[in-house]
Amino acid sequence: QQPVQSPQAVILREGEDAVINCSSSKALYSVHWYRQKHGEAPVFLMILLKGGEQKGHEKISASFNEKKQQSSLYLTASQLSYSGTYFCGRNTQGGSEKLVFGKGTKLTVNP
Amino acid sequence: DVKVTQSSRYLVKRTGEKVFLECVQDMDHENMFWYRQDPGLGLRLIYFSYDVKMKEKGDIPEGYSVSREKKERFSLILESASTNQTSMYLCASSYGPRNSPLHFGNGTRLTVT
Numbered sequence: 001q002q003p004v005q006s007p008q009a010v011i012l013r014e015g016e017d018a019v020i021n022c023s024s025s026k027a028l029y030s031v032h033w034y035r036q037k038h039g040e041a042p043v044f045l046m047i048l049l050k051g052g053e054q055k056g057h058e059k060i061s062a063s064f065n066e067k068k069q070q071s072s073l074y075l076t077a078s079q080l081s082y083s084g085t086y087f088c089g090r091n092t093q094g095g096s097e098k099l100v101f102g103k104g105t106k107l108t109v110n111p
Numbered sequence: 112d113v114k115v116t117q118s119s120r121y122l123v124k125r126t127g128e129k130v131f132l133e134c135v136q137d138m139d140h141e142n143m144f145w146y147r148q149d150p151g152l153g154l155r156l157i158y159f160s161y162d163v164k165m166k167e168k169g170d171i172p173e174g175y176s177v178s179r180e181k182k183e184r185f186s187l188i189l190e191s192a193s194t195n196q197t198s199m200y201l202c203a204s205s206y207g208p209r210n211s212p213l214h215f216g217n218g219t220r221l222t223v224t
Contacts, residue, residue, distance in 0.1 A: 097205065
């Protein structure tokens with residue numbers, strides 16, 4: 001039922017790029033992305049609706065591939081503050097507003 | 112700013128006790144959610160409510176029930192707490208449509224001994 005995120009973990013040096021993928025077995029209506037820092041609540045990053053649009057937030061952007069039922073989060077020129085666990089959540093076509101999250105991707109950015 | 116407040120940050124209960132976790136939001140949001148977070152398992156949806164007295168089961172509702180008598184308050188009830196319900200519990204709320212972001216509370220760390 002949960003969307004599948006990959007990779008499970010990634011370690012970067014400051015300034016490097018990363019991609020986090022989120023795949024669903026169910027037809028997607030929207031995909032949400034959140035970041036959670038250690039000991040804190042998850043914080044909203046962005047929402048993508050079906051249609052393949054790409055959205056951006058500072059140096060973090062995301063895409064939504066409706067055919068593949070997949071979303072990807074792109075982190076460009078990573079900063080130390082990007083460290084945390086990233087979660088994707090999905091709403092399904094014809095479904096309700098309930099949001100089901102993946103298991104998360106732990107991102108560590110080192111100096 | 113939206114504020115989602117969970118009544119307790121830490122809670123310790125005994126096996127078999129009935130446990131109430133309370134969540135209040137101050138932005139008149141339609142939707143409220145209860146998730147549990149365990150290492151390696153991500154955020155798993157327990158229950159979701161889309162209106163007062165309306166609820167929908169999530170992926171792991173067994174052993175839990177919920178109550179939403181007022182729009183701003185969503186309670187999670189562990190009917191008979193068990194050790195495998197030791198976890199971090201997160202409450203969230205959203206405005207309404209499926210393109211509305213979720214706002215999370217700071218969580219309740221529940222330990223059942």
